[in-house]
Amino acid sequence: MENLLEIRHMRKAFDELGVLRDISLTVKKGEVVSIIGPSGSGKSTLLRCAALLENMDGGSLSYLGQTVCRPEGDAAGDSIYVPKKELRKFHRCFGLVFQNFNLFPHYSVLKNIVDAPVRVAGIPKKEAEETARSLLAQLGLEDKADAYPCQLSGGQQQRVSIARALALKPEILFFDEPTSALDPELTGEVLKVIRQLAKEHMTMIIVTHEMSFAREVSDRIIFMEEGLIQEEGTPEELFHSSKERVQEFIGKLAAS
């Protein structure tokens, strides 16, 4: 199967502080990859670089074999991005679901979902609305189309933001701790949606602290710490890792 996302030797530092030190990661179509690890290990930064919210300092990034940035000189050289105009087309490749939803509060639920497809992707309004309504129905929110984000619970808002991302038909969906701002009850309804997407073979990278969920839903789990991938494998391999640090981390989260 083809490589949907390919990251090689990704480096990123904030104010001299190395957040990502040397990350290589390949995601194939239909794969579900979870990234776990302690706070400050660089998980979110990795997603933000892949979603073009941050520019990486070194290494390469490509979607579907098309280069977003490539290193200058050798493989670990400073990243050189393609021109801005070309960069914009890559926004169609991925969607990102944020920890705190970031819905547009002045737009109704329906407009939140429809606006980008219409304005950015040039999809006819009627078609976009049909897609949006069927997405809402899928996510159990058909009666909320005309509501405003402030009238929804956190779990509902997060489901709307998933619908908003899906409406653009991305190749891959990134989740940046999608349930960390939710209480356990609401967490369940969001995880259910992601589980459903996994069943439909949506390609996803999920940064999460929900261990049992990651174990259940992922094809592959990555354990990150100090800006490096410390361990990588199937859920079974990772949960039975011989590395003490991995065991310690998983044990701690499972116990809490």
Add this chain to the structure above:
Amino acid sequence: MDLGTILLQLGSGLIVSVEIFFLTLLFSLPLGLIVAFGRMSRNGIVRTVTKVYISVMRGTPLMLQLIVVYFGPYYLFGLRISATYRFIAVIIGFAINYAAYFAEIYRSGIESMPKGQYEAAKVLGYGRMQTFFLIILPQVIKRILPSVTNEIITLVKDTSLAFVIAVAEMFTVAKQIAAAQTTVVPLMIAGAYYYVFNLLVALAMERIEKHYRYYEM
């Protein structure tokens, strides 16, 4: 002079005040947005220039600014001042002064917007202009309405400063009648006119605020 005549004469002055009021808003509200962009610019020179501009506009009396705008062309360039320039000078003076205040209000609103709104827009593929005008600005307007209302109410009363370059707005007229007739009645009536004017302004702003109450941030 009977009361009817006084009311009528003040009324014609009021029209001039209302003209100054609306024309000032018409020019200073958009100009303020441009100044706010300059104030937040990544270019250090642009930022410093706008900072000095705002500082001077807020730090010196509006009355003095009106005098400078009106007499400046003559003293600086020896240009003859035409009769129509009097009113234009008032509008220029008010607009550049109020733009400075509005710019700082816009800036406070724009800087208070959470970063996540920009990021969500970027990931969805909105361009920079689309992000600002579709996503950010509507929310900024809701946030800054109370401060803008304050500023607009001050503007109603500030229109009386146009007397300094002898534009016959309401307060100028009231003072002339008061001096000629040795009575304070015209001044009291002018006060009542200003009050009613502001009452209408406050009501209008309240309606606009209500309009934006359909969502919370």
